[in-house]
Amino acid sequence: MAGELEGSKPLSxxxxxxxxEAFHGHQGITExxxxxxxxxxVSLEEFRPFLAKMRGILKSIASADMDFSxxxxxxxxxxxxxxxxxxxxxxxxxxxxxxxxxxxRESLMNQSRWDSGLRGLxxxxxxxxxxxxxxxxxxxxxxxxxxxxxxxxKQVRVAWTKIRVPFDHTLAGQESEFLCLEFDEVKVNQVLKxxxxxxxxxxxxxxxx
Numbered sequence: 001m002a003g004e005l006e007g008s009k010p011l012s013x014x015x016x017x018x019x020x021e022a023f024h025g026h027q028g029i030t031e032x033x034x035x036x037x038x039x040x041x042v043s044l045e046e047f048r049p050f051l052a053k054m055r056g057i058l059k060s061i062a063s064a065d066m067d068f069s070x071x072x073x074x075x076x077x078x079x080x081x082x083x084x085x086x087x088x089x090x091x092x093x094x095x096x097x098x099x100x101x102x103x104x105r106e107s108l109m110n111q112s113r114w115d116s117g118l119r120g121l122x123x124x125x126x127x128x129x130x131x132x133x134x135x136x137x138x139x140x141x142x143x144x145x146x147x148x149x150x151x152x153x154k155q156v157r158v159a160w161t162k163i164r165v166p167f168d169h170t171l172a173g174q175e176s177e178f179l180c181l182e183f184d185e186v187k188v189n190q191v192l193k194x195x196x197x198x199x200x201x202x203x204x205x206x207x208x209x
Contacts, residue, residue: 010038011054011092018055019100023062023107057085061097062104071097119176120147142183149176 014034021029035047042050057078066074075090085093123144183191 011089012096013038014051014054015058015093015096016100018051018058019104022055022059023104023111053083053085057093061093062108065101065105066097068094068098117148118146119149121145139184142188144181144183146179146181147176148179 017029017034017038020026031048031051032044034051035042035044039047061071061074064070071094075085075094078084079087079090121144123142125140126143127140
């Protein structure tokens with residue numbers, strides 16, 4: 001059955017499955033699933049070392065974030081070593097990495113990032129509908145919504161309506177959160193003033209010495 005493993009046709013699918021499992025967190029992709037779908041005529045005993053070899057090659061390429069020159073040199077060396085890969089397999093691996101390098105790199109960066117970041121921001125102007133003081137009802141307010149999370153993760157909408165809200169640790173396991181902020185005219189002016197100060201500081205730093 002060695003000939004089945006040396007064929008390049010199912011290898012692209014195998015690499016995609018390995019990338020999904022190793023870099024994108026898809027836990028349901030097992031060695032038995034990959035074997036039955038891509039190499040059904042190969043026994044599990046023969047498939048396991050082949051799978052380990054391809055997983056090792058892919059992880060080596062990804063962990064080194066190889067550019068295309070490094071990739072070609074690495075794959076050429078793999079074709080020359082005993083028990084390595086064929087030239088056809090090297091061509092498939094090269095094509096796969098060139099197509100998926102950016103997404104895999106982004107996924108690895110997200111996995112190495114401990115804290116969440118700002119994924120999106122939207123705002124609108126609305127009329128205040130509730131207030132302790134009747135005179136403030138229907139006065140214009142700015143509503144800002146911040147999406148906090150890591151790239152590529154699911155969205156979980158959490159509505160907050162106050163400016164200062166302590167982080168809800170019960171939501172720490174969720175993948176994406178939405179923080180809603182409400183600003184009256186005074187707060188908007190304060191924010192605009194701070195943004196103007198930041199802009200001036202950046203302009204000063206960007207000026208040639």
